[in-house]
Amino acid sequence: xxxxxxxxxxxxxxxxxxxxxxxxxxxxxxxxxxxxxxxxxxxxxxxxxxxxxxxxxxxxxxxxxxxxxxxxxxxxxxxxxxxxxxxxxxxxxxxxxxxxxxxxxxxxxxxxxxxxxxxxxxxxxxxxxxxxxxxxxxxxxxxxxxxxxxxxxxxxxxxxxxxxxxxxxxxxxxxxxxxxxxxxxxxxxxxxxxxxxxxxxxxxxxxxxxxxxxxxxxxxxxxxxxxxxxxxxxxxxxxxxxxxxxxxxxxxxxxxxxxxxxxxxxxxxxxxxxxxxxxxxxxxxxxxxxxxxxxxxxxxxxxxxxxxxxxxxxxxxxxx
Amino acid sequence: xxxxxxxxxxxxxxxxxxxxxxxxxxxxxxxxxxxxxxxxxxxxxxxxxxxxxxxxxxxxxxxxxxxxxxxxxxxxxxxxxxxxxxxxxxxxxxxxxxxxxxxxxxxxx
Numbered sequence: 001x002x003x004x005x006x007x008x009x010x011x012x013x014x015x016x017x018x019x020x021x022x023x024x025x026x027x028x029x030x031x032x033x034x035x036x037x038x039x040x041x042x043x044x045x046x047x048x049x050x051x052x053x054x055x056x057x058x059x060x061x062x063x064x065x066x067x068x069x070x071x072x073x074x075x076x077x078x079x080x081x082x083x084x085x086x087x088x089x090x091x092x093x094x095x096x097x098x099x100x101x102x103x104x105x106x107x108x109x110x111x112x113x114x115x116x117x118x119x120x121x122x123x124x125x126x127x128x129x130x131x132x133x134x135x136x137x138x139x140x141x142x143x144x145x146x147x148x149x150x151x152x153x154x155x156x157x158x159x160x161x162x163x164x165x166x167x168x169x170x171x172x173x174x175x176x177x178x179x180x181x182x183x184x185x186x187x188x189x190x191x192x193x194x195x196x197x198x199x200x201x202x203x204x205x206x207x208x209x210x211x212x213x214x215x216x217x218x219x220x221x222x223x224x225x226x227x228x229x230x231x232x233x234x235x236x237x238x239x240x241x242x243x244x245x246x247x248x249x250x251x252x253x254x255x256x257x258x259x260x261x262x263x264x265x266x267x268x269x270x271x272x273x274x275x276x277x278x279x280x281x282x283x284x285x286x287x288x289x290x291x292x293x294x295x296x297x298x299x300x301x302x303x304x305x306x307x308x309x310x311x312x313x314x315x316x317x318x319x320x
Numbered sequence: 321x322x323x324x325x326x327x328x329x330x331x332x333x334x335x336x337x338x339x340x341x342x343x344x345x346x347x348x349x350x351x352x353x354x355x356x357x358x359x360x361x362x363x364x365x366x367x368x369x370x371x372x373x374x375x376x377x378x379x380x381x382x383x384x385x386x387x388x389x390x391x392x393x394x395x396x397x398x399x400x401x402x403x404x405x406x407x408x409x410x411x412x413x414x415x416x417x418x419x420x421x422x423x424x425x426x427x428x429x
Contacts, residue, residue, distance in 0.1 A: 151409070169412065169428060171405045182427040184391075184402025266407035271387045273405045 126244040157248045165281025174211040174272040213269035217242040248287040257283035341406035344380040349417040353377025364389035400426035
């Protein structure tokens with residue numbers, strides 16, 4: 001019995017490749033899975049590390065902010081306590097019964113003015129001291145000191161006010177109770193200007209009603225006219241103006257949280273002349289003595305919200 | 321005689337110093353400060369003083385007198401002026417120059 005030789009199948013290149021690649025394919029799959037696993041875990045590890053670093057940075061910055069605000073509030077607390085003690089001890093020297101010299105009182109006024117000129121109206125104290133100085137042999141020296149401190153504070157306050165407000169100067173003739181016109185050639189019974197601040201246009205009129213050469217004061221009437229919708233709002237005030245009226249504290253309150261103040265720069269009893277500055281400024285530049293009106297605060301918040309909403313809506317409402 | 325004269329001179333100098341008044345401020349035109357070197361003159365009757373604006377359009381003048389004086393400046397071939405009042409303490413006069421149809425005028429801001 002003869003066996004026919006088994007015929008070996010003919011394999012082409014594809015079959016050979018198939019034989020070789022079958023085990024290699026498994027190997028490659030395993031390698032790919034391993035590489036993918038390593039890459040994924042490495043990516044996740046990196047992301048976690050980044051997130052952890054970010055969390056740490058945020059925590060550090062939060063801690064720093066908390067620490068800073070604590071420090072600031074503690075410093076403000078200690079400063080307030082110091083100012084309170086200082087104020088109590090200085091004001092006590094005026095109201096108490098203990099003996100104090102004029103020198104001490106002038107020094108105390110200087111301390112009060114330099115430290116509290118934005119919070120208190122110190123005009124009564126100035127006038128009180130001025131009255132006490134009447135019979136003093138060193139009257140001229142002490143009055144010069146009081147006038148100097150008042151002038152310095154007025155100038156300091158005006159520098160701040162001029163940053164956010166508008167001002168103009170005028171020279172009053174106390175003999176004719178008139179003002180020198182801006183061209184310096186003619187006299188006018190009043191000085192009037194139209195000033196605009198934060199979109200609010202007002203007409204200001206200042207008149208001189210009288211003068212007190214002994215006290216270096218002049219009596220003024222200020223009339224403010226503002227266009228409100230269809231009507232005109234008019235505010236008028238009469239007051240005596242002297243060197244001890246400080247603009248941040250002693251001012252006229254206007255609508256839209258705005259203020260108007262008049263400052264006496266110079267007073268010459270001999271030549272019967274006085275130089276004044278009129279300042280029209282936002283309420284945020286006035287002193288800390290005045291409490292804000294709630295309706296004004298609400299109106300400001302509503303206006304801010306409206307403008308913010310308008311700012312957000314504007315790009316979206318644009319036609320595309 | 322010499323002592324009396326010397327004493328008189330010292331007294332005059334002291335009087336002038338005591339009565340010295342200052343006027344200062346800026347000069348602008350259309351909201352911009354005037355260039356450096358514009359001449360200003362202050363006439364107070366018997367006494368006068370002159371100066372020029374600096375690079376910021378500012379000026380300062382001192383005279384030994386108080387009361388009404390005349391302040392003038394030379395600009396664009398004109399010499400506009402205005403009445404100012406001087407006090408013992410310095411006075412601030414921020415000035416505005418207006419050129420209307422070739423007529424230059426000076427006023428207080």
